[in-house]
Amino acid sequence: MNKVAVSQSPWSIINRDHTRLKHNITRSAFEVWLTIWNGPRQQWIEKNIYVVDLFAGPGYCYDEKGKRESSGSPIIFLEEILKKKQKIIGNQICIEMFLVEKDLDAFKELKINTEKFIKDNNLRKVVKITYYNDDCNLSINDILYNIKKTQKRPVFFFVDPWGLQTDKETIKKIVNLPNKKDIIMNYMLEGIKRVVGVYEKVVFAHSEDLKELNTAKRLQKFLGSAISPYQNLNQTKKHLEVLVGYCEVFNNAELNVVLFDMRHQSKNKIIYVLLHACSNNTITNVIDSIMKSEQQKNMPQRILITDAVTKKLLKKKR
Numbered sequence: 001m002n003k004v005a006v007s008q009s010p011w012s013i014i015n016r017d018h019t020r021l022k023h024n025i026t027r028s029a030f031e032v033w034l035t036i037w038n039g040p041r042q043q044w045i046e047k048n049i050y051v052v053d054l055f056a057g058p059g060y061c062y063d064e065k066g067k068r069e070s071s072g073s074p075i076i077f078l079e080e081i082l083k084k085k086q087k088i089i090g091n092q093i094c095i096e097m098f099l100v101e102k103d104l105d106a107f108k109e110l111k112i113n114t115e116k117f118i119k120d121n122n123l124r125k126v127v128k129i130t131y132y133n134d135d136c137n138l139s140i141n142d143i144l145y146n147i148k149k150t151q152k153r154p155v156f157f158f159v160d161p162w163g164l165q166t167d168k169e170t171i172k173k174i175v176n177l178p179n180k181k182d183i184i185m186n187y188m189l190e191g192i193k194r195v196v197g198v199y200e201k202v203v204f205a206h207s208e209d210l211k212e213l214n215t216a217k218r219l220q221k222f223l224g225s226a227i228s229p230y231q232n233l234n235q236t237k238k239h240l241e242v243l244v245g246y247c248e249v250f251n252n253a254e255l256n257v258v259l260f261d262m263r264h265q266s267k268n269k270i271i272y273v274l275l276h277a278c279s280n281n282t283i284t285n286v287i288d289s290i291m292k293s294e295q296q297k298n299m300p301q302r303i304l305i306t307d308a309v310t311k312k313l314l315k316k317k318r
C-alpha cells in the first residue's frame, strides 16, 4: 500500500472484530451461493453467473505498516472460487465479476491484487473481471447494462460502504433486476444516528449551512422516502422502524430479508446492520443459521435487536 493509505490505515482490522465477523458471514454466504449455482441441480442455468462488489476496497486488509492482515471482499470471493475451480471448469461456468472502487489508490491496489491472484492461481478461464474507478451509484448503470436480464443468470451483490454512500435508487435498481439475486448490504445505523440531528436542523429549523445541507441530502439519498414520516429519530425504536421501512424495497420485490446487528465489541453498540436479501427460502434459512451460529460464537449472551425487525418483516410478508 502507498504511504497515505497506510498512515490512515482505513483497511486495518485491528480493533475491528466486526469487520472480521462481516467477512466470515460474507464468505459463508458466498460459499453457499457458489455451491448452489455450481451444483448438479442447476443444469437449467446459463453458463455465466455474476458477482458485483460495489465497494470493493483494495482487496486485502492491511495493518499500520502496510502488512497484509487478511483478505478483503474481492479476494474472499476469488478464494472461494479457487476452492471450487475444478468443478466450475467441469460445469463450464464463467464467473463475471464487476468490482467498483472510487478511491484511486485503493483502486490501483485492488487491480494489482486481484490480477495477481488470478494469474498465480490460473483462474483466467473461470473469472472475468470488469473494474470501475468511479462512484458506484453511477457505475451501477453500466454494470446492469452488461448483465443479461434473465433468471438463468444469478447475481451475488455485495454492498459494503463505510458510510451512507449507497443511494436508495441504486438499491432499487438492483432489486428490480429480473435475475435470481442474493444481496448482502451494510446498513449504516451508526452513520444515520450521527447525522440525523443535522437532518432535523435542515428540515425543521431550515438551516442554510452548506455542509449541513449536503449532509441532509446524503441521508435523504441513502434512505429514500423511508425518512419522510419520521421526526425525532434519535431513539432506538424509531431507528428500527426506519430500518423496517427501508427493507420494504426488498419485501416489495418478494425477497426475504435476514438481519444481523454488528456491534463494536468493546463499546457494545450497534455500528451497522448486515442485511441479506434473496428470493430463495432455503438460502435464507441457511444464511439465518450462519448468522445465528456466528452470534453464538462471538456474543452468545446477547439478543439480536434486529430479530425484532426480522419478525416484523416476516409478519408483513404473510
Ligand SMILES: C[S@@+](CC[C@H](N)C(=O)[O-])C[C@H]1O[C@@H](n2cnc3c(N)ncnc32)[C@H](O)[C@@H]1O
Binding pocket: 054, 055, 056, 057, 058, 059, 060, 071, 072, 073, 074, 100, 101, 102, 103, 106, 134, 135, 136, 137, 160, 161, 162, 165
Ligand atoms: C468498507 S470499505 C470496503 C471494504 C471491502 N468491501 C472489503 O470487504 O474488503 C468501503 C470502500 O468503498 C470505497 N468507496 C467510498 N465511496 C464509494 C462510492 N461511492 N463508490 C464506490 N466506492 C466507494 C472506499 O474508498 C472504500 O475503499
